[in-house]
Amino acid sequence: MSSYAVTGSASGIGAAVTGRLRAAGHSVIEVDLHDADILADLGTPEGRSAAGAGVLERSGGVLDGAVLAAGIGPSPGPDRPRKIAQINQLGTVELLTALRPALAASGDARAVVFGSNSASVTPGVPRRVIRALRAGEIDRAVRTLRLFGPVAPNIAYAASKIAVTDWARRAAVTPAWAGAGIRLNVLSPGPVQTPLLDEELANPAAARAFRAFPIPIGGVGDPGHLADWVMTMLSPAAAFLCGSVIVVDGGSEAWLRAGEW
Numbered sequence: 001m002s003s004y005a006v007t008g009s010a011s012g013i014g015a016a017v018t019g020r021l022r023a024a025g026h027s028v029i030e031v032d033l034h035d036a037d038i039l040a041d042l043g044t045p046e047g048r049s050a051a052g053a054g055v056l057e058r059s060g061g062v063l064d065g066a067v068l069a070a071g072i073g074p075s076p077g078p079d080r081p082r083k084i085a086q087i088n089q090l091g092t093v094e095l096l097t098a099l100r101p102a103l104a105a106s107g108d109a110r111a112v113v114f115g116s117n118s119a120s121v122t123p124g125v126p127r128r129v130i131r132a133l134r135a136g137e138i139d140r141a142v143r144t145l146r147l148f149g150p151v152a153p154n155i156a157y158a159a160s161k162i163a164v165t166d167w168a169r170r171a172a173v174t175p176a177w178a179g180a181g182i183r184l185n186v187l188s189p190g191p192v193q194t195p196l197l198d199e200e201l202a203n204p205a206a207a208r209a210f211r212a213f214p215i216p217i218g219g220v221g222d223p224g225h226l227a228d229w230v231m232t233m234l235s236p237a238a239a240f241l242c243g244s245v246i247v248v249d250g251g252s253e254a255w256l257r258a259g260e261w
């Protein structure tokens with residue numbers, strides 16, 4: 001039996017991962033806003049430090065894996081770009097950094113961070129937003145994002161996923177991660193049938209854009225599809241997987257970007 005932490009465990013893909021891990025006999029420490037072992041708002045510094053301390057306490061300081069699935073989508077809403085950056089980026093990077101010593105203590109651990117194919121298929125994400133997010137300067141990123149008006153949440157979402165993917169790839173190959181036996185990788189889904197997607201498509205403009213979005217296999221993903229990929233990324237099969245971005249999106253990215261090489 002191994003011990004895992006899963007954020008975003010109460011819904012969608014995180015819930016599917018939690019179910020798969022428990023069914024395989026592992027112990028899971030759930031982190032979410034509701035219906036979880038540790039209730040914490042990963043969008044705030046206090047929530048992130050409470051979640052980190054809670055996981056370290058419950059795990060006894062040794063974790064075999066962490067799955068960072070908590071996130072919000074690009075729906076409209078007050079101050080949404082800021083919340084997207086705080087939850088999707090800081091809620092992943094800062095919490096995973098706090099858990100690193102427990103992962104290192106296992107000697108052979110796995111960490112899976114959630115990106116999105118939005119990171120590679122959203123046009124026009126300004127480099128200065130990405131640079132600001134990388135530097136942790138959320139206010140600076142938000143000032144530029146305001147210029148995008150109604151599509152600011154979409155640009156913020158893509159930028160948050162670029163920033164988190166970039167962070168994971170840089171960290172994954174360092175002595176603190178690869179050298180400590182931790183295999184850190186990114187899973188980048190395309191549209192998956194979860195409450196996050198339902199909320200996004202409740203916005204008529206987003207629903208219209210979605211109808212024009214190519215998904216070559218002919219439909220959206222199921223949380224279980226993604227959970228199966230997470231299980232592989234947590235398994236011994238991932239011993240040689242390090243800093244990789246696994247795109248699981250029904251072919252959208254290939255459709256939009258094939259031929260760029």
Ligand code: NAI
Nearest residue numbers: 008011012013033041042043070071114116191192194196
């Ligand atoms: P979901 O909405 O079903 O689940 C997300 C979970 O994160 C919820 O349980 C929610 O309570 C939790 N969460 C949200 N804000 C939080 C906060 N401040 N603190 C703690 N927990 C918080 O979403 P889904 O679809 O399962 O998303 C999982 C991951 O996959 C996210 O990172 C998302 O960005 C990513 N993703 C999802 C896609 C989709 O189409 N569903 C596409 C691409 C990426």
